[in-house]
Amino acid sequence: MAEVSIRKVVKRYDNVEAVRGIDLEIKDHEFVVLVGPSGCGKSTTLRMIAGLEEITEGEIAIDDIVVNDVPPKDRDIAMVFQNYALYPHMTVAENMSFGLRLKRYPKAEIKARVDEAARILDISELLDRKPKALSGGQRQRVAMGRAIVRNPKVFLFDEPLSNLDAKLRVQMRIEIKRVHQKVRTTTVYVTHDQVEAMTLADRVVVMNHGLIEQVGPPNDLYHAPATRFVAGFIGSPAMNFIPVRLEAEGDGLSTKLPNGASLPIPAERAQRYRAIAANGKLSLGLRPEHITELRPEMGPGVVQITVPVDVTEPMGMETLVYFKLDGAELCARVSPKAGIREGTSAQLAADLNNMHIIDETTGRVV
């Protein structure tokens, strides 16, 4: 069990900066997910924690011991790879015990640990098989088992579910969470899938272009994104962005949409936005679930908009409605009972109580 500190860490390959100075404190027992698009530096960060990549600048400490120059085997970490990286010539049990055998643990203890890990992962009956006789999900379990038996200070996961099909991925996601609840080992998990990040993490670290955009619990990231990138990256379907201007209207403020429509901003939000109202480059951010069908009682801050429906996607419990507003491609989540059809014009309700205003010059959410 351990804490991991990443302090001002930079990774440079020749002239390319993959990681451009990040700070992160990971607490004991915590499950932290690094998420971001490919090339954002998340895997590089993980590999630096593992010791597979050298740290160009800054330092990484595990349990207050700076490990910059400590070889991987002495860092007391275990890693699960995207392609499992099982040793093909060894049985499952041999794969899991390889690290312990190298450290010359007593045979009885090795067996006990392997059996325990196999029990946790439900692979006890596979121990004598070779990796090629296993399915993808089983291989992934063995890879996790190899990490668990070592009882390391930190688990590192590098996109462990990317090679599995969608259904199995959901299953294994729950499995990973269950294992973490049992063993409580500090975990750093890298993925490009924001759903995985949201569902697994105690805290999510959103990375982009080698920098950390925001760190926080999943719900904070979802409801209070700090930047336009986080707002757009977290959530599926993604948040809608519409270029707007803010204009004074009587006492309050209203957003002027490009098509000329004017939406009044709820009073307590208007207060916040007044300072940047003069800024010319603003966007309105509104999640699809905050654009719905008209409902009998519309509270304050909910405004009615009329839109031409482009495409609808029935999902069963809801229907996604896509429409264009002056070039901006927008999405709404409506009840399937609302009967909204493609090619018609529809009345929708936009809940501005959940709106975000983004300063496009800084990329930050106001």
Add this chain to the structure above:
Amino acid sequence: MTGTTIDKAGPSRAAPKYGSMKRDRLWALRWSYFFLTLFAIFFLIPPIYMFITSLKTSAEISAAKNPWWVFNPTLSNYIELLGSPIYLNFFKNSAIVSVSVVVITMLIAIPAAFALSRMRFWGSATLATGVFLTYLIPETLLFLPLFKMFAVFNELTGIQLLNRWWVLLVVYPTLTVPFCTWIMIGYFASIPKELDEAAIIDGASWMQTLIRIFVPVALPGIIAATIFAFTVSWAQFLYPIAFTTSIDQLVLPVGIITTLIKGDVFNWGQIMTGALLGAAPPLIIYAFLMDYYIAGLTAGATKG
């Protein structure tokens, strides 16, 4: 699938002519077998001719009869050769040299390939190419300088290298090591990077990663390299004929032509027998190792 079918052609249009996959495959097979048979005949004629000749007496060989038929088959060539200590000594020399060269080659080539392909260090890529380039220099260009070197070495140290069969243990690896290293670099490159990273995180040293992970996983590649090294050593002719002269120091290919060709008298029956017997060990090795060679041991290492 019940219900409507879509009438896309209309009544006047004739059905288009499609090829048949079955027929295509059949033709591909026919051509394959045709060329396989052709090549098999082409490559089998020499050994068959050798075999036929080895069963003949010298008198029958020199008689102008049908060369493809044995009228008075005899095993005398085999009996004489296998009963001759000189010939058996050639065999022994060849076997010791080839097996030792294979062992020496593997002991050098495997760690070298591992270092060049995995332990990225300054100049490793250049060195890897350099290793291969040395293989491209033909031995016909090298045997005179090598001969001179051995002579100078003898003058300086008094150690006699020429006309000693064991000097071949030093000379042959100059041919086998570069090529085997090159094969192994290629094979190691096909092993996913994560496999050694996993081993390193599991606490393995470079040496342990090599011996406990790479060698077993790369076994098919190692066997291919072994076959190559053995074949090169067994069939090598130029170096032994240049560096060894005494009858007791000769290896098989050189021994056959030095002892069985006397002046302008060719003992064809025994030459063919000797060559045929000499070709047996590599054949046996191929037969035993081929299965291993083909078996894909990397299956299941990663996805797929």
